[in-house]
Amino acid sequence: MIREVLDREPNSLELALYGVMWSEHCSYKSSRIHLRRLPTEGAHVLVGPGENAGVIDAGDGIAVAIRIESHNHPSAIEPYQGAATGVGGILRDVFTMGARPLAVMDPLFFGELSDARQRWLVEGVVSGISGYGNSVGVPTIGGELTFDDCYASNPLVNVLCCGALPTERLVLGVASGVGNLAVLLGSSTGRDGIGGVSVLASAGFDGADGAESLDDAKRPSVQVGDPYEEKRLIEACLALLDDGLVVGIQDLGGAGIVCATSETAARGGVGMDVDVSAIPLREAGMEPFEIMTSESQERMLAIITPENWDAVAKLCAKWEVRATVIGHVVEPTIDENGRAVAMLRVRQGFDGEILAEVPASSLADEAPLYDRPMSRPADLDAINADDPSDDEPVGSPNDDLLDLLVDPAWVYRQYDSQLFLNTVVGPGRDAALLRLGGPGLPYSERGIALSTDSNPRWCALDPRTGTSLTVAESVANLACVGATAKAVVNCLNFGNPEHPEVMWQLSESIDGMTEACLGLGLPVIGGNVSLYNESGGHDIDPTPVVGLLGVVESLVAPPPGWGWREGDDIVLVGTRHANSQYRFPLGGTRWATRRGRRGGHVPNFDAETLAAAIDFVAGEIASICAGVSSDVTAVHDVGAGGLATALAEMVAVSQLGAGIVELEGHAELFSEFPGRFVMTTNDVDAFVARADVAGVPVTHLGTVGGAVLRIGSMINLSVDEVASRRRGALEESLAAVG
């Protein structure tokens, strides 16, 4: 295929360039034909998928950029640096658009903590995010923490970044203007991370002899991060944009210089000459292919006019950021058919020998597309049939509930979650809520809300419906802070695409996301696909992670949280029963999974019913954010762990018990399906009347008070027991000797 493009044999350097650019990680060659089905349109969408980040118009002259990525395989091998450079990479994607990064979120997936290696991974990943994110000066405002054996040899480290910019300053990574200069900013180029996208990100782990075999051979492909370099690079790049000194700007991530130069040239329809000898190196004796494909961190490529070079050099010197002219924008080459072709030429000196010459778009956009075979897993029917919803309860519901309680505070306490004075609701709640503000932005009274969500347990049973429900769950989380969802980004973590079952899961999941986004009126504005998440031939459960961005029109008062007050009435808002063959399905719940029961069905996705409950709650909370007084005193989405878990979390946070009516058995305690909210009110009649008008069902659950959580005859736990168990669960697991 390369031979067809070039009409000759490629030399070894050219082959290396195609090798990294046509890797799964860079080219999405297995997933692209499926991703096209996602809806991407919306009146407020300024930039959709395919750019460095998606961008929406948030109002008041402010645009919000958002992006999510995975750094799974580097983190499996070297958790601190893998996670740290994941943060660094996503920040560059966002400030490439001209946006100041304002928030990071980290959905993390590990094996069970009874395994010492998992504890090492958790501590390494969390300290990597903390060490890099805090120092680089971007708050980490939330994420997710999931433990499941399917991630034991292949943990997932996803990272989402959101930034904002004055709408008129939006920048795209385009090289234009023949004669312009390509300037490499930031770090020197070394041998770290060569082939990161192909060796690491686009291959599974053999893991035949257990986790030990993961490490050593691939460790040199992991990059090393320097947050101080990145911090100065952010400030320098934003200052260059403020001063109007750049034509286009592009981050250097996977596949390094070859990726940045070919993408900017292809987008601009111009040629690019890169002088490989001009690139500042960290070590002697590097081969051109190493220089061109190195993934050394903290580098950016700026396209500038020659007249601005002095100003650019001066500004970069102030921030102690290295700036080097490494390329020239040149006329496209005219081929024998008279067509203009944007060529990427790698030279030894600008007038020197041409080491490689390939059409830029052939690297950036014309990787082969695979329509890989798909098949529904043969054992899925049997798995679905083995439904735990029919199980008789065994043991004490009290113990089952305590077993589900985990406070992730040990993780998020290590993250600066408050920088920039925007954080109204920080980590550990249903969704994060920020003021829409930051250096260089016009004043706005608006807020933005962010949530990341996943449910691999659902998606293993039914990737299509599981993904739809995951989107719904995320929209419901935003409603709890008063936000209306505006856009979706996704990080699709799947196994080996060469397994037809994995391709089927991916395709189904994309269809489920499409269905949910169309049903709920949401555009997908960006995403990332991470394949080859396998080890020893075992694929992870399908793990589509969604990141939801929402807006609160007026944010002058904090929304109510999980803390309820003595004497409040507790209500369940939304349909009490699932839309399912079971009133309270248990398939895919945390309750069932903790008992080793991984089969069953997931509830149906019903956009209309979901939207009614979600819109009602979002409206109730939004009016509180706008400063209107309300009888609503607390709100919590019913999510993982079900209704009993939601109630216990509210007990733990408020240090106040509750008396709840008898429920329909253990299944209602632990069943999981979105579109339900626990809310408290100090005027239940008024609240029910408003819900009636909205056509949303409300079930009276009980009242707040006392030092005990009592749920009918099933649950009877002291507030202290609930709170201390929740508070200590994670730290006790991490401290286990083993």
Add this chain to the structure above:
Amino acid sequence: MSRIGVVVFPGSNCEYDAAAAVERLGDQAEFIWHTRTDLDGIDGVILPGGFAHGDYLRPGALARFSPVMAAVERFAATGGPVLGICNGFQVLVEAGLLPGALQKNRGLTFLCQPTTLVVSSTSSVLTRHARVGQELVVPINHFSGSYTCDDETYDELVRNGQIVLRYKENPNGSRDDIAGVANKAGNVVGLMPHPERAMSALLGSADGVVLFEGFLGVPLEQPALAN
């Protein structure tokens, strides 16, 4: 209206937040790049939080050599008010403008969480508007915030009322729960908690207002802002 200089080192990251707190109370904030050698026309100096010079070597160890620090030292010597917040406190300690040192937290992890501070002395520019015993909810955000000093220094701090703020519940292992100290004259103050993050009920606490009002010399009779 006062002109407050907010010193910016490469790697600082709380400079915008410190400036916002100053401006919220009606004063003017001006960024001072670390290579500047004068503080002409400046009425007060804030060294904000962050990771000056990447915190390489150890927090504050390189920043003390930035050219601006000689000017800060002269400014402090003439009685000018100087406030170091978090990394700024670490810089002041490294520069010898405040006694003691800041070690890694007892639990050896970074900690970002609300804390309750107890005002223990009002003889400093930061705490002069507060009451002794007053409790203030102000967040911390640091890895190396455990205050330590030798016994002799400690006795002197106690004797002179230089311990200005203590944690109600010690989060990081600081000696005697110390959260903030002042120099003997009371014009140079450092604290690990971030009062600029506690300026608004919307963000969880407005208890930092009384501290900034003191630092900015807002007349006492002027009522505190509600939010």
